[in-house]
Amino acid sequence: MELKLVEILVNKYLEGTSSIAEEKQLKAYFSSNEIASHLVQYKPLFSYFENQKEERFTKALPLQTKKQSYVKWIGVAAAIVVLFGTINYFYNENSKQDLGTYSSPEEAFVGTQKALEMLSEEVNHGVEGVSILKEYEKTKKTIFK
Template identity: 50%
Template sequence: MEFNKIEDILEKYFQGETTIAEEKELKEYFSSPNVAQHLEQYKPMFGYFSQVKEQKSTQEIPLQTKKRNVAWLSIAASAVVLLGIGSYFYVSEKNTPPVVAQSELGTYDNPEEALAATQKALALLSSNVNVGIESVQYIKEYEESKNKIFKQ
C-alpha cells in the first residue's frame, strides 16, 4: 500500500538521506486527510514545516539613496567652491603681469625681426587654441555617449 512507501521514505528522512522530491512527497502525504493512524504522530512536524514557510516579512526596507545624494551634492558643491577660488586666483594672477610687462613690451626696428617675432607669437597662440578645441571635442564626445545611454 501507499504507506509502505511512505514508511520507507520516512526512514530515509530520519537518516538524512532523502531528496527534496521525496521530502515534498512526505509533506504532501502528511497534509492529506487520510494519514495512516500509526503515522499520525508525524503530522504536526510536517504540518509545521509547511506552515512556517508561509510567514512573510511585512516591513518595508528603507534603502538609503537620499543619504548618498547628499554626499554627492556636498562633493559637487566643494568642487564648485574650489573651482571658484582657483579661477579667482588664476584671473588675478593673470591681471598682475601686464602691469609689470607693460614697460617691457619690446618694439622691433627691423621689420623682418618683427615679422619673425609676430609669427612665433601667433604660432604659440594657435597651438594653444588647438589645445582648447581638443578638450572641447572631448567633452562633446562624452556628451554624445551620455545621451546614448540616457535617452531623454
C-alpha cells in the first residue's frame, strides 16, 4: 500500500470519517511487517483487535447464585407473617366487646342528639367555606370578563 494513502486513511480514521473498508485496509497494513517508521506509533491501535481475537475466557462461571436460598426464606417468612396477622385479626374481631349500646332508650336518645349536633356543627363549618369559594368565583368572573 502506498505511504500517502496510508497517511490519508490514518487521518480519516482519527477524524472519525473513515469507512469500514478503509479501516480493514489499515488493519491489514499495520498487521504486516513493513510499516513506515513515523507510523509505528499507530500499530498498537490497529493490532489490538487482532490480539483480542486470540484471547479466550477461561474462568469458570458459577451456575447458581446464592440469592435463591434467601428468596425462599423471605417467602416463607412473609407467609408466616400473613398467617399470624390473619389469625390475630379474626381473634380480635371475635373478642371485641359491644361498646355501642345503651342500657336505656333515654340515654341512647341523648347520645344520638350529641352526635348529630357535632355533625351539624361540622357541616355548617363546611358550608361557610363553600360560601367563601362562591364569593371568590364571583370576583374572578368580574375581573376576567
